[in-house]
Amino acid sequence: MTSTTTTTTAREPVTRARAIQAAVALADADGIESLSMRKLARDLGVEAMSLYYHVKSKDDILDGMIESVIDEMALPAADAEWKSALGERAESARRVLGRHPWAISMVDQRTTPTTMRHLDTVIGCLRHAGFSIAMAAHAMSLLDSYVHGFALQEASLPLDESGDIGATTEDILAQQGMTAAFPHLAEMGVELILQPGYAYGNEFAFGLRVILDGLEAAFTAEARSRA
Amino acid sequence: MTSTTTTTTAREPVTRARAIQAAVALADADGIESLSMRKLARDLGVEAMSLYYHVKSKDDILDGMIESVIDEMALPAADAEWKSALGERAESARRVLGRHPWAISMVDQRTTPTTMRHLDTVIGCLRHAGFSIAMAAHAMSLLDSYVHGFALQEASLPLDESGDIGATTEDILAQQGMTAAFPHLAEMGVELILQPGYAYGNEFAFGLRVILDGLEAAFTAEARSRA
DNA sequence: ATACATACCTTACATCGTATGGTACTTTCT
DNA sequence: AGAAAGTACCATACGATGTAAGGTATGTAT
Numbered sequence: 001m002t003s004t005t006t007t008t009t010a011r012e013p014v015t016r017a018r019a020i021q022a023a024v025a026l027a028d029a030d031g032i033e034s035l036s037m038r039k040l041a042r043d044l045g046v047e048a049m050s051l052y053y054h055v056k057s058k059d060d061i062l063d064g065m066i067e068s069v070i071d072e073m074a075l076p077a078a079d080a081e082w083k084s085a086l087g088e089r090a091e092s093a094r095r096v097l098g099r100h101p102w103a104i105s106m107v108d109q110r111t112t113p114t115t116m117r118h119l120d121t122v123i124g125c126l127r128h129a130g131f132s133i134a135m136a137a138h139a140m141s142l143l144d145s146y147v148h149g150f151a152l153q154e155a156s157l158p159l160d161e162s163g164d165i166g167a168t169t170e171d172i173l174a175q176q177g178m179t180a181a182f183p184h185l186a187e188m189g190v191e192l193i194l195q196p197g198y199a200y201g202n203e204f205a206f207g208l209r210v211i212l213d214g215l216e217a218a219f220t221a222e223a224r225s226r227a
Numbered sequence: 228m229t230s231t232t233t234t235t236t237a238r239e240p241v242t243r244a245r246a247i248q249a250a251v252a253l254a255d256a257d258g259i260e261s262l263s264m265r266k267l268a269r270d271l272g273v274e275a276m277s278l279y280y281h282v283k284s285k286d287d288i289l290d291g292m293i294e295s296v297i298d299e300m301a302l303p304a305a306d307a308e309w310k311s312a313l314g315e316r317a318e319s320a321r322r323v324l325g326r327h328p329w330a331i332s333m334v335d336q337r338t339t340p341t342t343m344r345h346l347d348t349v350i351g352c353l354r355h356a357g358f359s360i361a362m363a364a365h366a367m368s369l370l371d372s373y374v375h376g377f378a379l380q381e382a383s384l385p386l387d388e389s390g391d392i393g394a395t396t397e398d399i400l401a402q403q404g405m406t407a408a409f410p411h412l413a414e415m416g417v418e419l420i421l422q423p424g425y426a427y428g429n430e431f432a433f434g435l436r437v438i439l440d441g442l443e444a445a446f447t448a449e450a451r452s453r454a
Numbered sequence: 455a456t457a458c459a460t461a462c463c464t465t466a467c468a469t470c471g472t473a474t475g476g477t478a479c480t481t482t483c484t
Numbered sequence: 485a486g487a488a489a490g491t492a493c494c495a496t497a498c499g500a501t502g503t504a505a506g507g508t509a510t511g512t513a514t
Contacts (some may be wrong), residue, residue, distance in 0.1 A: 012460095013492075014493090035472080036469075036470060036471080037471065037472080038469080038470080038471095046492095046493075046494090047493075047494055047495080048471085048472085048494095048496065049472080049473095049493080049494065049495080049496095050492070052472075052495050053491080053493070054492090057469065057471080057472080058472090104332070105331070105332035105379060108379055108380050108382075108383040109383040111385070112384075113408075116409050116412055117406075117408075117409065119409075119412055120408075120409040120410070120411050120412040122410045123411035123412060123415060124410075126310075127411055127414075133415055133418050133419050134419060135414070135415065137415060137419055137430065138430060138433045138434070139309035140476095141377070141380065141427075141430040141433070141434060142373070142430075142433065142434035142437060144376065144380065145372075145373050145376035145377040145379075145380055145434060146369070146372050146373050146376055146434075147374075147376065148376040148377025148379055148380070149371065149372035149373055149374065149375040149377070149379065150368070150372040150376070151367065152331075152332060152335055152372075152375055152376065152379070153335050153371065153372055153375070155335075156335040156336040158338070166263075166381060172338075181340075181343075181347075182343050182344065182346075182347040183347070183351075184347050184350035184351045184354055185343055185346055185347040185350060187360065188350060188360055188363070188364060191359060191360050192360050192364055200236075200368075203364065203365060203368040203369075203500080206365045206368075206369065206445075207365070207368060207369035207372060207373075207438075210369060210442065210445065211434075211437060211438070211441070213441065214437035214438070214440065214441050215437065217486060218433075218437065241461080241462090257489065263500080263501065263502080264501080264502065264503080265500085265501080265502095273461095273462070273463090274462075274463055274464080275463095275502085275503085276462085276463065276464080276465095276503075276504095277461070277462050277463070279503075279504095280461060280462070281459080284502080284503080287505090369478075416457090
């Protein structure tokens with residue numbers, strides 16, 4: 001049944017790619033803090049030390065995990081219209097980071113060819129649209145800060161197991177002296193967050209709009225002053 | 228010399244506050260990943276398990292550390308002019324998170340009375356200025372996302388020990404095939420980042436301006452439509 | 455004098471990343 | 485054919501980690 005004479009379905013051989021893929025799955029399911037070489041090895045049907053044949057270190061795995069996350073993000077075409085291109089990239093990045101919250105505080109830290117390729121393409125799109133180098137840097141800094149920061153906030157919402165924020169919000173509001181001590185927070189909880197249909201994720205669109213419009217204004221002002 | 232009969236300068240007794248303060252200092256100096264109960268105890272002149280008399284767990288220490296970081300941030304007066312108040316709070320938060328980079332990905336996760344007090348005050352300032360609840364939520368989400376995201380990016384810059392980004396940028400640019408593979412990134416490195424006087428921190432002001440102006444426009448539009 | 459609270463310590467356990475040094479099996483070379 | 489080298493795995497061990505369990509000294513209160 002398992003492995004006879006010829007190569008049958010014994011166990012997929014471990015590879016760097018398979019290890020990284022399994023590590024991403026483990027981190028998605030149980031959180032990054034519970035990703036250990038031993039657990040990862042077990043998932044791959046192997047002992048911990050065997051991983052080191054395919055991978056330099058745990059850090060190496062983390063690098064690979066970030067690369068795979070970056071690769072999930074939509075990259076705009078170099079000649080795309082800049083505003084919609086940046087908007088779609090931002091939405092895509094937010095969705096991807098929502099799927100892999102453990103990656104949020106790591107994407108900026110780990111510089112790999114994949115992340116550089118990504119950055120280079122976005123800068124290229126802006127330059128192609130006529131942005132100066134300085135304005136392109138402004139735009140990237142602003143937009144990426146917003147996207148990563150929003151993902152960070154969204155990932156730390158006290159959601160219950162069904163992904164709803166209502167129940168935990170009610171719990172917090174029900175605490176003794178809560179509404180007296182924090183009246184504005186309580187008001188926002190009752191009048192906004194607990195309203196049917198409210199989802200924090202919807203806040204993303206507002207900020208994205210503000211930022212893109214602001215960038216457009218700054219860009220056209222720059223173009224006009226150059227003429 | 229050390230401790231004779233009467234109480235002399237033997238050792239300050241450990242308290243929760245002193246433990247937290249020492250933990251912050253340790254994390255600032257060596258990074259959060261090297262903060263352990265044993266090292267912290269050593270810094271306090273005590274054994275690891277003695278800390279548990281003053282503190283519930285390591286997690287309890289982390290909560291206290293975040294509270295102390297939040298307390299470093301400037302809180303606007305409730306009746307302050309909203310735009311400058313939000314701007315000053317943002318600048319202050321960024322400075323504080325710059326001093327304690329380990330706190331960036333933790334501030335949103337740990338909800339303590341201190342953080343709620345902080346949030347409540349800022350919401351109060353906006354409501355006092357005439358913001359609707361929904362617009363106040365928009366403003367907070369946008370601004371805090373930006374500040375935290377920017378801090379995250381700033382904290383992960385490859386600075387050398389003197390805090391300069393130039394040397395490491397040069398190293399990266401000097402890598403084989405770098406300028407060919409990533410022309411726009413290389414251009415930005417040479418034409419912007421390596422220029423004398425450039426500091427990534429200065430990018431913060433641009434984004435903050437865009438966001439505050441955008442919020443003002445949205446706020447006045449909301450007020451007008453209500454009239 | 456007895457009791458209790460306070461502040462510390464010792465030991466021990468499970469878990470972590472990984473250094474070191476194996477063991478099999480397969481491919482390549484002569 | 486036999487020898488050598490390469491490939492993929494495993495067992496053991498070390499020094500770290502957080503903390504449970506159960507001491508041991510000093511108080512201070514009765």
